[in-house]
Amino acid sequence: xxxxxxxxxxxxxxxxxxxxxxxxxxxxxxxxxxxxxxxxxxxxxxxxxxxxxxxxxxxxxxxxxxxxxxxxxxxxxxxxxxxxxxxxxxxxxxxxxxxxxxxxxxxxxxxxxxxxxxxxxxxxxxxxxxxxxxxxxxxxxxxxxxxxxxxxxxxxxxxxxxxxxxxxxxxxxxx
Numbered sequence: 737x738x739x740x741x742x743x744x745x746x747x748x749x750x751x752x753x754x755x756x757x758x759x760x761x762x763x764x765x766x767x768x769x770x771x772x773x774x775x776x777x778x779x780x781x782x783x784x785x786x787x788x789x790x791x792x793x794x795x796x797x798x799x800x801x802x803x804x805x806x807x808x809x810x811x812x813x814x815x816x817x818x819x820x821x822x823x824x825x826x827x828x829x830x831x832x833x834x835x836x837x838x839x840x841x842x843x844x845x846x847x848x849x850x851x852x853x854x855x856x857x858x859x860x861x862x863x864x865x866x867x868x869x870x871x872x873x874x875x876x877x878x879x880x881x882x883x884x885x886x887x888x889x890x891x892x893x894x895x896x897x898x899x900x901x902x903x904x905x906x907x908x909x910x911x
Contacts, residue, residue, distance in 0.1 A: 745808050747853075750860040764859045771862070771889060778885045782907040783900035786880050789817065790847055790906070794882045797849030798910045801884075805853035811863055814839075814878065816846045829865070830872045837876020844877020849910065852887040866891030867899065874903045885911035 737756055741748050754764045768775070786794070797815045800823075805811050810824030814836025822836030833848055840846035852863050865881070865888060873881050883890070886909075890896060900907050 743808070746861045747808065747857055751857060754859065766858045768858045768862065772886075774889050774891070774893070775886050776883060776888070776890050776909045778909060778911055780883075780885070780907075780909040782897055783903075783905050786847075786906050786908075790845075790880050793818065793847035794849060794880060794908070794910055797847055798851065798882065798884070801849045801851040802854070805851050805856075808853070811852065812848060812850045814846050814848045816840045821846055829869060833869070833872045833878055834876045837873070837878045840877055842877075844879060846876070846878045847880040847882065848873065848878050849882045849884075850888055851884040856887070862889055863887060864889035864891055865896075867895040870896055870899045870903075870905060870907065873905055874899065878905070880906040880908065882908050882910045885909040 737752050741752060757764065793815045796818055797813050800820060801811065801813045804813060804823055812824035812829050812832050813820060814822040814833060821839040822832050824832040836846050836848060837844060850863055850865065865883065896907060
C-alpha cells in the first residue's frame with residue numbers, strides 16, 4: 737500500500753491506512769468533537785500583550801503558514817519584523833522553533849504561528865502544542881506563539897499558563 741503512494745506525507749500515508757481499514761469495515765472518525773475543550777478558540781491569550789510589530793508578524797506569519805501548509809510542507813513558520821526565519825518541514829515543530837529562534841538573534845523576539853491546512857484531516861493528524869513546545873520557545877527566544885483558533889490542541893494547559901506567566905511568552909490564537 738505504502739509503495740503505491742506517489743507522495744508520502746502525513747495526509748497521504750494516514751489516508752491510505754484509513755482507506756485500508758475502511759475496506760475491513762473500520763471507519764475512523766474525528767476526535768475533535770470530544771477534544772474541543774482542549775482547543776483554544778478566538779480571543780484566547782496567555783502571557784504579556786504583544787506589540788504592534790508582533791501583532792503584524794502574527795498576521796504575516798498566519799498568511800504564510802496557511803500557504804505553506806496548503807503546499808504540504810509544514811504547519812509552522814517563525815518570523816520576525818516581516819522576515820521569514822524558519823519554515824517547518826519534516827523536522828517538526830520543536831526543531832523549527834529552535835532554528836527560527838536562533839536566527840532571530842541574541843535578543844530573540846521571534847513570532848511563531850502554527851496552523852492546520854485547509855481541509856486538514858483531523859481524524860489522525862491534529863496539530864498540538866504543550867509544555868515542551870513552550871519550553872522550546874523560551875529556550876530559543878521565541879516571544880509569541882500563535883495558534884490557529886479551534887484547530888490546535890493545547891496539552892497540559894495549567895503548565896502552559898504558568899510558563900507563559902513566568903517566562904513572559906505570549907500564547908494566543910488567530911483565525
